[in-house]
Amino acid sequence: MSISSKIELLAKELPTYVKLVAVSKFHPVEAILEAYQAGQRIFGESRVQELIGKQKVLPSDIEWHFIGPLQSNKVKDIVPFIHTIHSIDSLRLLEEVNKHAAKQNRIIRILLEIHIAMEENKHGFMPFEVKDLLNKENIHSFNNIQICGLMGMATFTDDTTQILKEFHLLSSLFKNIKSSSVFKDIDYFNELSMGMTDDYKLAIQEGSTMVRIGSYIFGNR
Numbered sequence: 001m002s003i004s005s006k007i008e009l010l011a012k013e014l015p016t017y018v019k020l021v022a023v024s025k026f027h028p029v030e031a032i033l034e035a036y037q038a039g040q041r042i043f044g045e046s047r048v049q050e051l052i053g054k055q056k057v058l059p060s061d062i063e064w065h066f067i068g069p070l071q072s073n074k075v076k077d078i079v080p081f082i083h084t085i086h087s088i089d090s091l092r093l094l095e096e097v098n099k100h101a102a103k104q105n106r107i108i109r110i111l112l113e114i115h116i117a118m119e120e121n122k123h124g125f126m127p128f129e130v131k132d133l134l135n136k137e138n139i140h141s142f143n144n145i146q147i148c149g150l151m152g153m154a155t156f157t158d159d160t161t162q163i164l165k166e167f168h169l170l171s172s173l174f175k176n177i178k179s180s181s182v183f184k185d186i187d188y189f190n191e192l193s194m195g196m197t198d199d200y201k202l203a204i205q206e207g208s209t210m211v212r213i214g215s216y217i218f219g220n221r
């Protein structure tokens, strides 16, 4: 099936409140353009160099999301154009994004990545750390970022119960933070980025508002 038919199928299948981030990492600009022509505007990339190369040659109304591990020294390279960063996993990184965004006079949407999987190698804050972070005074004085929600990746497994359990944990943390005093008057804290090709249906079941789908749309990498 073509890339454009996949985009059209997903557009029909996903609930209207769920945004589709088409994860185009390792796929060429031609593939992105095919999805773009089918109406897709949000694309996710996980490597800074690759993203910059693509952003230069692709239409300017694409909303670029950064979803991979991000080094502090690379932040300045994406800040001029990035729409949302899903993979903020330290206070240091948050400060760095705010600093460069201020220089560029931009406000960047960020999601805090939470470690919910059993694998050691997945990035992110532990659930208890994120609450400590949000209780720090100074992060609420960062004027050039908006903390828009949480992102997480479930364990890579066929065990549906395990995946649901992890998504449920993230979803509960999200609701808990959203209703906490820190965020109660902030209407932009409303994104829960969870679900990829193999588990997006389970993620939606648990309250995802953003799915990051790569191989289903573009094929294997």
Ligand SMILES: *Cc1c(COP(=O)(O)O)cnc(C)c1O
Pocket: 023, 025, 046, 067, 068, 153, 196, 197, 198, 212, 213, 214, 215, 216
């Ligand atoms: C690659 C990647 C995806 C997309 O994965 P698929 O299984 O190809 O859909 C989603 N999220 C992150 C963080 C990724 O790195």
